[in-house]
Amino acid sequence: MAAAVERAWPEADLSGCVAVPYGYGLDCRRIRVREAGHPVPDANSLAAAEEILATVTDLGPDDLVVALISGGGSATICLPAAGITLADKQVTNRLLLASGFDIRTMNAVRQKISAIKGGRLAAAAAPARVITFAISDIPGDEAEAIASGPTAPSGAEIDFDHVVEVLGPQLPEPVRELLASPARPVKADHVDPIQVIATAKGALAAAADVATEHGIKPIILGDAIEGEAREVAREMAQKALDHTGPCVLLSGGETTVTVGNDKAGRGGRNTEFLLALVVALAGRRGVWVLAADTDGEDGSNLGAAGAIAGPDTLERARQAGLDPAAALAGHDSGSLLASLGDLIVTGPTLTNVNDFRAILIMPHERG
Incomplete structure (x- = not known):
């Protein structure tokens, strides 16, 4: 996706960063490609998320952010919410993968314990306009669930108390506390509707x-x-x-x-x-x-x-x-x-x- 944007975009005024699973990187000239852990995030997932977030920070109203989202992004960019460590997220992710929960529920959990998902990447880009092209790996193609929705606030209604009960005593306590807390609103009036381009x-x-x-x-x-x-x-x-x-x-x-x-x-x-x-x-x-x-x-x-x-x-x-x-x-x-x-x-x-x-x-x- 990043390589296609490079081919289509004028030479000037294009920069950025994308994160992909190990072995999935292609050479791009103007867009930095970082490889990271999947399906369980690792230290490179954290570094990739920090760089991507920094890329869209301090933009102005005349800037444009093109977000390229596909399944797997839940792991390849990982920035824990305040009070949660990377190790907490890794444990939570492993428990989710073995839980039998559907992908919407898993991604809703990932959104709530993240500082970059659930629309928070787009919020950091304000007031720049954000356009998203997404490849869907989600049944029903719900845009906010693809890669846990970095540019889409979550609209899912999830019983997090039930999630905590199913995941059991191995779930880290900081994650338990955050899942029990009220949802955090995310500003998104500068974000265009997500365009799903492959399903x-x-x-x-x-x-x-x-x-x-x-x-x-x-x-x-x-x-x-x-x-x-x-x-x-x-x-x-x-x-x-x-x-x-x-x-x-x-x-x-x-x-x-x-x-x-x-x-x-x-x-x-x-x-x-x-x-x-x-x-x-x-x-x-x-x-x-x-x-x-x-x-x-x-x-x-x-x-x-x-x-x-x-x-x-x-x-x-x-x-x-x-x-x-x-x-x-x-x-x-x-x-x-x-x-x-x-x-x-x-x-x-x-x-x-x-x-x-x-x-x-x-x-x-x-x-």
Whole structure:
């Protein structure tokens, strides 16, 4: 996004800073690119946030701020609110990632304990005009939730008492106190409405066009599907069994995985979805599945975007001495699928419109 702005902008009067996950940086001549931690923020996330905030401070009414926002920004820029440390935010973020909360709830928490999110970056830029272009990884494309809304005041109504209860005693006390405090108003009358320029809906439409070109009927189930990954998988397995094809069931959104207190294995929400779907299909012939995160990383410990599976996946797992049910119980879907050679490894894709799932059904193979 920053490179595109550089190409389009006149040579003069352009400067700035962007923060991206490690490995996602591109060379820019006038915009400084900083790499930082994701999905858990680190010291470089703090340094990036401080530099970005300094970049928009002390501007005048004739200045223009162009904010480029995409999913992942919640971690790559991290500036704790007063009284909260980086370590507090890191602990909170890890608890959120394992909680099973949807992305709106997680980002609402991140906003409330931040000095830069929830519209506070835009507030620091006043009285300069702020224009935001966003790539959405949020089901429903709610602009204030993308990257926890650095240029968009939060409008989410969240029961923070419930959040505190679910996150449990490991939640740092300063975070507990701030979540219990009244919301802080953020001035935003100098901020233009956010323009969302890429979405899961657009990605699904493009995939549907490809399917049609190959004589496969596309059926879009939705671009904002949420819920526990294995439960969504069971529902989609039934949908697959109810269709005769040739067709492909396409869906986007963001499922969740509730880890609990047990130690999780390798994998992410897409590999867990896929393995649960494979188990539910029980080797049904003629059904192939792809599930992946469009940013190229499904879970911070996997090194893959997601995985693929076919009618033979269960049998290949059993022949290899692997137990799919045990892998699901230990949230270790990634290890099993890696052993089968079924992971999708793309590296950084440099975009993020959330998860993409495709279930291909071919009638001549069914039986």
